[in-house]
Amino acid sequence: MATLLSINNYFYRRGGAEALFLEQNRMLAQSGWEVVPFAMQHENNLDSPYQPYFVQEIEYGKPAPLLRKIGNAQKILYSFEARRRVAQLIALTRPDIAHAHNVYHHLSPSIFSLIRDQGIPTLMTLHDLKIACPAYKMLNDGGVCERCRDGALWQVAAQRCIKGSRMLSLLVMAESALHRLLGCYSKSVDRFIVPSRFYIDKLVQWGWQRERFSHLPNFIDTDALRPSGVAPGDAFVYVGRLGPEKGIGTFIRAAAQAGVPAWIVGVGPEETSLRRLVQETGADATFHGYRSGTELAALIGAARALVLPSEWYENAPISVMEAYALARPVIGADIGGIPELIHEGETGALFPSGDVEALAAQLRRFSTLRDAEIVDMGRSARALAERDFSAERYRLGLLDIYRSMGVAA
Known part of the structure; x- marks a missing residue:
């Protein structure tokens, strides 16, 4: 069976992206794949023999000394630690394909060029609009916002899109500018999996090539979630x-x-x-x-x-x-x-x-x-x-995408 390098900032159930990441790992492991996770160290992480290769924990909301904050800011821009650790993990496990979910700020997309140079096909599931909008959501205090379209990244700082903070917004503006200059996503990720057609259309409007995207809806466990038979209420x-x-x-x-x-x-x-x-x-x-x-x-x-x-x-x-x-x-x-x-x-x-x-x-x-x-x-x-939206429909669709990239179970 094939080996998957499965990448996400967190290795515990934290939000929707983590739920999909973990369930995807589980279903592929049950199908006979060797699943190798790569994430950030955290006290809530699930057990994994690959934990020693995870990057050091970063939690930006926690108090920290000034020098550590400066180091964390550098990791937002480009994490040399993540590149070093993932190189060690690749040397150990020799994955056939890499599939990333959320990597922003913690792992950083610095890892993608290294994975590419190892000849490993790389996909990324897009849970948000980060590859186009530095602030993820195309949203600010005034509502839906597309001011950064056509490369106007300075709008992130001008609009204070990140938590209303000029400093944080400047940092994220610099992050996006660097990642675009290096082609972290555009040159090093082979395919993007997108749960909605709307996101594909929006990203194409922002200059991405449609053929880079594969539409694959999210899934739920329809066997576990079953109607109760209770009559509809009023609420x-x-x-x-x-x-x-x-x-x-x-x-x-x-x-x-x-x-x-x-x-x-x-x-x-x-x-x-x-x-x-x-x-x-x-x-x-x-x-x-x-x-x-x-x-x-x-x-x-x-x-x-x-x-x-x-x-x-x-x-x-x-x-x-x-x-x-x-x-x-x-x-x-x-x-x-x-x-x-x-x-x-x-x-x-x-x-x-x-x-x-x-x-x-x-x-x-x-x-x-x-x-x-x-x-x-x-x-x-x-x-x-x-x-x-069943898990089996998702599994078959995902394996079809993997096969289109030359990797079969």
């Missing part, structure tokens, strides 16, 4: 990070207008202001905090529909697929990759992103639909999840 549920780009304020205002219960599942920096908004609007909203596994499935299964009110270029939200697997329709904003996932009238509905009145109208409509109509949409959603 509409949001699941995800409580961040400003997620449009949760729009959801709260719309729920207040429509007079329907709203459930908010997740944690994040906007929680305090969102709780204040609930008091101001009089919305019937309940904050459930962080939930996962059976608790999360039970909440989604007890709701009438999942609401995804995003106000940025979403890629391919896993929450939509989870709702579908649990036989619940989705009401989503018409932005980013969301419209690709929703079949209007069959598995859910769309509304203009940021439009409170339009979302309120959809909430009212879904609240007055007969339970049987919600159940029918849920059945269609479940069938779509089984057909397009």
Whole structure:
């Protein structure tokens, strides 16, 4: 069997990118592949015999002496440690192919030219828009932003795109400029796997060649996530990070207008202001905090529909697929990759992103639909999840891409 060098900053379940990275490792290992992880050392890491080759832990939010901060800044730009460690790991394991996920700031894309020089085909799954937008999301305080298009990287500093900080924004501007000058992505990554067609179109608009991308949707465990058979409830549920780009304020205002219960599942920096908004609007909203596994499935299964009110270029939200697997329709904003996932009238509905009145109208409509109509949409959603978003469909699609690069199991 073939050997895969599987690369990601973190080697524990931290977010959506890590979940996909770890599940991909697991499914390939079960298929007989030798999976060799390369990541950052961290106290939460899973066990691996290759841990000694991981790079030193960097956590930018932690207090640190000035000299260490300067060293960390250098690693953001170009990590010589990561190049040295991955060279040692390659010499030990001789991988047939390398597949990276998130490498920014910790491992850095400095590793890609070394992997290329070893003659190893290299792919990268794009979980965000970093190879085009230095700030990942094409978003700033004013909303969706594409000012850096056509190479205007100075806009990152001018707009203070990174946490509102001029210094951090200058650092990330320098990072992107260096990586483009060296061709870290453009010259050293052979293929990019992209979960949404929207992201492919957007990156092509920004100057990338379409043939560099392969579309492969994300996946969920449709065997583990099964409908409970519980009748649709009255509440509409949001699941995800409580961040400003997620449009949760729009959801709260719309729920207040429509007079329907709203459930908010997740944690994040906007929680305090969102709780204040609930008091101001009089919305019937309940904050459930962080939930996962059976608790999360039970909440989604007890709701009438999942609401995804995003106000940025979403890629391919896993929450939509989870709702579908649990036989619940989705009401989503018409932005980013969301419209690709929703079949209007069959598995859910769309509304203009940021439009409170339009979302309120959809909430009212879904609240007055007969339970049987919600159940029918849920059945269609479940069938779509089984057909397009199963782990087996992902595995076969991934192996097809590997074979197209000359690597077969």
